[in-house]
Amino acid sequence: MSTPAAHSAELRLVVLGRTGEGKRSAVSSILGLDDSPQDADVTQECSKHRGEAAGRRVAVVSSPAWFGSGCDPEERRRLVSSFVSLSSPGPHVFLLCVPVNQPADGAADALDALTKLFGAPAVSANAVVLFTHTEELEEDEQLEGYLATWRKDLLQLVERCGGRYHTLEARGGEAEEGKAVEALLEKVERVARPCGCPLYQQAEARVRERQAEMVRRRRGGDQAGDVTEEEMEAVREEAERSVGDLEVDVESIFPPSAPPQAPSFLWALWEKLTGWTRWLPRVLRREALLGALVGLFVGGPYGGMMGATVGSVATEVVRRRTQKAK
Known part of the structure; x- marks a missing residue:
C-alpha cells in the first residue's frame, strides 16, 4: 500500500517499554520536549507527538506495555489497535526501551510479541534496542564494554534486532544529547x-x-481536492484516533496465561542483591554481586562459603589492579 505524500518524508517511531523503563524520557529527548508526566507512562494510553529533530520531520508514538502476560485481552486489543492506527501506514522503527540494570526477560517478551503480531522482519529489520538507565554504569565505563563483559543476555536482544542498539543518555550535556538524537x-x-x-x-x-468521511462532512459533500494540506493532516490525525478496534486475534496470538503471580524467586533475589549492593562503592558492586550469585546457585552452606570466596577474590583482584594502575 502506498504511503500518503504528506507523510512520505516523515520518520515514524514507536517507543515501547514498561513503566519506569525510560520511555517518557526517550520521547522527550527525541523531540526536545519538557519531561512532562502527561505521557503514556502515566496515563496508560497511547500518545503521539509530532515535531522536528535534527532537521527531520518526526512522529513518535508511545505505547503502554500491552505485551505483558498480565494484560487483559480486551485491553490488549484496544492498545494494539491504538498504537497501530497512530503509527499507520507503518513505523520505520520500533524503539524498545531496555534498562541496563535489569534482567532481559521483559524485553525478550516484547520482541516475541512484536514477532507474533507483525512477523519476524518487524524485529530483525525494524527494531532497535534503546538502552536506558545508563547512569548505573561506572564513570569510565563504556556501554559497549559493559554489554560484552557483563550482559550477554542484553546482547542477545541486540542480535535479534539485527545488531542495532543505541542510547540517548549521553554524558556531556545538551550538545552530546543532540548528537545522540541525530545518530x-x-x-x-x-x-x-x-x-x-x-x-x-x-x-x-x-x-x-x-479521513474521507470526515472531509466530506466538513465540505458538505464536496470532494477532498478543496482541502488544504494542513487541513488534511489535521483530519488524518483525528481519523487515526477514531478508527476503533482492529481485527486483532489476541486470543490466538497471546493465549491465556496463568493468573499473575508474585515475582519469581530468582527475580526477587536479584532485586535484593542489586539493592543491597547499591551502597557499596561502584568498583566493589559487581564483585560482591558475583559472589552472592555464586552462593545463590550453588546453594547450601558450601554455596555460601564458595560465594564469599569468589566475591573476596574478585574484589582483591580489582583492588590490586587499581593499585597497579596508579
Whole structure:
C-alpha cells in the first residue's frame, strides 16, 4: 500500500517499554520536549507527538506495555489497535526501551510479541534496542564494554534486532544529547523501509476511509481536492484516533496465561542483591554481586562459603589492579 505524500518524508517511531523503563524520557529527548508526566507512562494510553529533530520531520508514538502476560485481552486489543492506527501506514522503527540494570526477560517478551503480531522482519529489520538507565554504569565505563563483559543476555536482544542498539543518555550535556538524537535518526534512516504487514494495511485502509468521511462532512459533500494540506493532516490525525478496534486475534496470538503471580524467586533475589549492593562503592558492586550469585546457585552452606570466596577474590583482584594502575 502506498504511503500518503504528506507523510512520505516523515520518520515514524514507536517507543515501547514498561513503566519506569525510560520511555517518557526517550520521547522527550527525541523531540526536545519538557519531561512532562502527561505521557503514556502515566496515563496508560497511547500518545503521539509530532515535531522536528535534527532537521527531520518526526512522529513518535508511545505505547503502554500491552505485551505483558498480565494484560487483559480486551485491553490488549484496544492498545494494539491504538498504537497501530497512530503509527499507520507503518513505523520505520520500533524503539524498545531496555534498562541496563535489569534482567532481559521483559524485553525478550516484547520482541516475541512484536514477532507474533507483525512477523519476524518487524524485529530483525525494524527494531532497535534503546538502552536506558545508563547512569548505573561506572564513570569510565563504556556501554559497549559493559554489554560484552557483563550482559550477554542484553546482547542477545541486540542480535535479534539485527545488531542495532543505541542510547540517548549521553554524558556531556545538551550538545552530546543532540548528537545522540541525530545518530539515532541516522540509524532509523538506514532501516529505510517502513514496517508493513496485514495489520498495518488494515489500519491504513480504515484511517483513509475515516479521513474521507470526515472531509466530506466538513465540505458538505464536496470532494477532498478543496482541502488544504494542513487541513488534511489535521483530519488524518483525528481519523487515526477514531478508527476503533482492529481485527486483532489476541486470543490466538497471546493465549491465556496463568493468573499473575508474585515475582519469581530468582527475580526477587536479584532485586535484593542489586539493592543491597547499591551502597557499596561502584568498583566493589559487581564483585560482591558475583559472589552472592555464586552462593545463590550453588546453594547450601558450601554455596555460601564458595560465594564469599569468589566475591573476596574478585574484589582483591580489582583492588590490586587499581593499585597497579596508579
